[in-house]
Amino acid sequence: MLFDELVLTIMKAVNHQRTVSSPFHLIKGKKSGQTLQDIGYFHLYPYFSVLPRLEKAAYDQTVQRFYEQGLLVEGEENIHLTAKAMALQTPVPLLNGWKYRGNEAVFFQRLSLVIQTFSHVSQGIRIFDPVQTAEDIQSWVKSYLRAIRFREPSVYADFNAELITTFKAIQATDQQKLMLMQRLSGYGLSGMTWKQIAGVHGIQPIDAQLQTVEVLHGWLEVIEQQRPPLLSLLAEGLVQQSALTETAKRTKSLFENGHSLEEIAAIRRLKTSTIEDHFVELAMNEPAFDHSSFLTNEILKEIVAVSKAQKTKRLRDIKQKIPQASYFQIRLALAIKEEQQ
Structure with a gap:
């Protein structure tokens, strides 16, 4: 894309x-x-x-x-x-942004440094300038390499086999896959810049970036499905286990413990409108979310009917038709999935 x-x-x-x-x-x-x-x-x-x-x-x-x-x-x-x-x-x-939320970049940073390390160590070279300079990435990769005992020849072979098997399974074009590989560095080989890659493939740098994101999303999906041990560990902590943001999770926990919207706002020292945002997020992502504290079924059906009839999700337009509904109720109703209405 x-x-x-x-x-x-x-x-x-x-x-x-x-x-x-x-x-x-x-x-x-x-x-x-x-x-x-x-x-x-x-x-x-x-x-x-x-x-x-x-x-x-x-x-x-x-x-x-x-x-x-x-x-x-x-x-x-x-x-x-x-x-x-x-x-x-x-x-x-071939994108899954909500699931990975930018963490594909972390996966690539880990991967590129691991590959660079394997490449140099396999040539007997112990000291090199790391392609990734961020301390958190370097620290994580060092721990990872120790955990997998990377100096053992069998580990290098297993890692290489996992790379080949999973990379072949990615649903992306050969050109897209090549662009990702061209970003990698190794012994005697430096990764290309986005401008260089774009020039080789006759596209804009931003298009090269976007297409490699597609490859990374596809790769993470394959790894999650196939569960190869070395690459699964490399992707550890990068896949969102919940559709909710962290701040919405905290609001959900307080709500489930019996606190009202206003009480949650006071406990968390946040604006009421911010907590309302969290409830809308809950309605959007949680199938079991109970909206009855905020919205009757009658108002819900009326809002949904107007939205469909007017072919709009603009709050102002719906409010004009249903003045008795609050903007929060309208937002909540629009967020609730059809099967829950």
């Missing part, structure tokens, strides 16, 4: 209902209530935090291209795609 295709896919999902900058926050992984809710409202889970270091200037260049190509209507605060844009087909992404 190319970056422009990624942005257009998100814009199609939120067309007329969110601002032009909203895809930027989603792609970077901003943990605001609005962004987290949009993930559930518009089923945008694959795209969350896929490029945490995305610069606004790069995003703005894509938006400007859309204007120039007649895909976006200028002068509108909210996204307003043209018929030409809506007719364009975009590929199905």
